[in-house]
Amino acid sequence: MAAELVRGQNHPLPGSRLEIRVSAGGPVIAAVTLGDEAGRLRDPGWIAHLGSPPLPGLEVSRQAAADHRIAVDLEALPEAVHRVNVLLALSTGAGRSLSFGALAAPVVAVTGPDGTDVAGYTVTGLGTESAVVAVELYRRQGAWKVRAVGQGYAGGLAALLEDQGLPRARESAAAVEEGIAAGAARAPAPPPARAGGEVRGRRTAPVGGPPGAQGTAPEALPEAPPEAAAALRPAPAGPPAPPAPPAPAASGPVDYRHPRRTPRAAAAPPPPVPPPSARPETPDRPVAGDGPGRSMEERLHNQVWGMFEDLARTTAAYRGAVDFADSRMEREMDEALADPRSRLGPGAEAARARAGERRAELVDRARAALERDLAQLTAESEVVEPALPPAFARWDSPVWDAYRVPAQAPMAVRLGDLALPEHSGLRVPMLVRLPLERGLWIDAGRASSAASPTADPHRTRRLAGELATAVAGRLLAVHPAGELTVHVLDPTGSAGPALAPLTESGALREPPATGPQGVAQVLAGLTRRVDLVRMAERTRATDALPPDVDLAGQLLIVHDFPHGFDDRAVTRLRYLADEGPSAGVHLMMVADREEAREYGPVLDPLWRSLLRITPVPDDHLADPWVGHAWTYEPPLVPAGSQVLSRVLGRVAEARRRYGR
Known part of the structure; x- marks a missing residue:
């Protein structure tokens, strides 16, 4: 990308x-x-x-x-x-x-x-x-x-x-x-102008992965995206990005004002920037739901997309400005010291000082523009976050107190938060479009960030199981009663504590499958379902499916892969990862890739086909737009909170009420 x-x-x-x-x-x-x-x-x-x-x-x-x-x-x-x-x-x-x-x-x-x-x-x-x-x-x-x-x-x-x-x-x-x-x-x-501003198949306006753009590990970007890498279905494109600030004259100062902070629906060019004395002391108060769209859900989704784009753009402008300032300082110093006779003495020191001062001035101006944009984005986040519906909200949001099982599935679901090091306190929701077009891989091994070598591997594995339960619980909560069936493979039986909210609430139709025989039985049933549904769709005979075929969406959670998997089970798992999404079967694996090394490159396509998320914060996600390394924060349930158990209890009650 x-x-x-x-x-x-x-x-x-x-x-x-x-x-x-x-x-x-x-x-x-x-x-x-x-x-x-x-x-x-x-x-x-x-x-x-x-x-x-x-x-x-x-x-x-x-x-x-x-x-x-x-x-x-x-x-x-x-x-x-x-x-x-x-x-x-x-x-x-x-x-x-x-x-x-x-x-x-x-x-x-x-x-x-x-x-x-x-x-x-x-x-x-x-x-x-x-x-x-x-x-x-x-x-x-x-x-x-x-x-x-x-x-x-x-x-x-x-x-x-x-x-x-x-x-x-x-x-x-x-x-x-x-x-x-x-x-x-x-x-x-x-030639006549091309519709949509396309140039040989490319868009003139940047199209990247919003929080819902399927990001992935940087090493997998060439194969996955854009992803961001990319892979989760990109959000609907918002209105065209406003034009960049006017180019400065050859001898004029560089203008680092960020152009993106204008109303997203405005079609007219931005008005001239007033002098500092005429500008208001505070920007306009942000409003939740000011993104384009017909419903409030769609407007909030696109507003979050706009926040992601704004944060990516303003950070890219700041980093580019710093790099430009460094390059300019190097060039000025090279020109000033090109003559060997002028490399020593007070003249050389003065040239170095002037070059450093000009660099500091450029960086300070760029930093000021960045801080201004971050302040406005922070204010917008503080307004938007409380207005998000359950599918987009954090687990500690009050919106879950009034949760009711929805009548229809949402357009996207929150799978975590994204942040950049320039402002670690500003987090943008990572929204993934539904239905999932890629499976999820919750990495139970060592993360790639600088802090990961000090992480406790036992704690990471426990958190990976809890994250799988939290994600599965959210997916169940945002679907209508009976429209999503969750299957769990726990060959070693070690995931019992992490699965407690699912098993104790009655949200699972069947208990977790254990042992090699249980693994083979579940995989065989889902493989048969995928084969039958795809055959029925090709022949346009979906009404002829056997009555025992569950037409609801299917989510398969695999714990501790590859323990309990033989070669036949691995082959079926790869088939479900590749062909399952098109037939309504989605995969979520909790696995440490190092433990599957004995399979060698055979499993490389499987890892690349899944969106990797981590149970601890990690900077492994990259967007396909400007290539930032985003810090991913998992959507874990707060310690001691019973919100997930309460929500899953209501899901199970609704399913029993409607006989699903």
């Missing part, structure tokens, strides 16, 4: 051979400039454009067009090249637009040679600029990354090349303009 970048954010590149695709609202010139270690453009020979001789490692378009493909081989570039800038310029021919403000925002996509998406960036906020550095590929500590730049120049190519340190920049720009003029005559008419 490609990372959607915001201005200033960077992303690692997976290989040396890349393709950069550009789409604009009209004919533009796509060119490339090369920079040395200090970011300077040494001579006109380091500019690849439609009228220049071919450069090693680069292949650019040979005419003005609305769509471009630029091929880059980083290993074939000259050794002295440390930066590759992708720039866009407008033709000055008759009938051509003279500024990017008159065109749709250009979209840049970085892909692998096979077309695999790596990163995307929409260059917004342009006005009178006629040239812009869209993205740059840069090398740091032997590794290449891509950074979203979006720096526009009202002075055109001359100002752009001059800013990159090219000697006699205006003469070089004139030579490039000649090539542009020659190529403009061959430029095709601009």
Whole structure:
């Protein structure tokens, strides 16, 4: 899943051979400039454009067009090249637009040679600029990354090349303009605008995993998502994200104001930002349910999605700003100390101090913008959390005191909370769409976070069992009576204390299956059900199913895998994980992957097909949008609370009342 970048954010590149695709609202010139270690453009020979001789490692378009493909081989570039800038310029021919403000925002996509998406960036906020550095590929500590730049120049190519340190920049720009003029005559008419803003199958607006976007472990992202990784069905896309803040002039300050904190339903551009003296001291009071949607449930769901997006975006902007400040300080110090004669003495110390002060100023401004956005998000969370229905609420919410068995299933269910280290106190509910499209794996082994080596393995295993019971209890509570049947496999009989709320309340139709024979019997019954339902759906004969087939949704909880499983049972479990969701059979495993090592790579597809969650906080979840490592916090029942037992008791009572 490609990372959607915001201005200033960077992303690692997976290989040396890349393709950069550009789409604009009209004919533009796509060119490339090369920079040395200090970011300077040494001579006109380091500019690849439609009228220049071919450069090693680069292949650019040979005419003005609305769509471009630029091929880059980083290993074939000259050794002295440390930066590759992708720039866009407008033709000055008759009938051509003279500024990017008159065109749709250009979209840049970085892909692998096979077309695999790596990163995307929409260059917004342009006005009178006629040239812009869209993205740059840069090398740091032997590794290449891509950074979203979006720096526009009202002075055109001359100002752009001059800013990159090219000697006699205006003469070089004139030579490039000649090539542009020659190529403009061959430029095709601009194609009609694509519906929905799509560029070769990609969306111009970032589409990522909300709290309900099926996230997964970072190592599984390429196979699972986006997930986030991705895998839980992504939430319905909200309204388009508002445009990024206007790009600063070449000599002006960088504007780190976060653009996302505007009403999500507004279609008009945001109003001009008033001076500090005219701004209100406090932002508008947030309101629960201000997301788009027809029902309050849908509005709250989309509002939570918006909060997740806001937190991801503002954190990405802050991290990108800090990285930009570090890069700028390094560049300024390299330029100031380039002459060996000036590396010592008070002049060198003053240059270092000035560079450090400018970095601190940029970071402070970015931090202030981050704190402002986090404060508003915190205020919104404090309003939204108490208004959430049972399916979205924490176990300690008062909404459970008035719980009643619902008449219909909700659109999503809460499977925990997500947080980022910049503000550990702000947590966004992780909402997963129903019905589940992926099974769940509750990892009873060692988590991957820095704190996990100190965790007690016995306590982690106990908490894993309690988490499975809490998740199963919530799923039972949010479904109508009798519409979800829970089966439990406990081959060793060790999960009894953790299963007590389920067994003692009567919410289970059958007691937990124990021993290899009990495991085989339950797996055989569910496998038969999946086969029959899929066959009936293919032949459109669902009314011909045998009367003993339970048409309610099925949830299978597996404790202590692989104990009590032989090869045949493992094969059936993999079949249920792959084919079960389409037939209404869902899997939840409580397992330590290390204990199943004897099966080797045979079980790797099983682990990858499941959404991994942990019984202790862990930073293993990654979103597919900007790639943050989110800290996951499990939805455990508070110690000493009887809320789960009370809720399951009402579920069992409703099932008996309706004979289900």
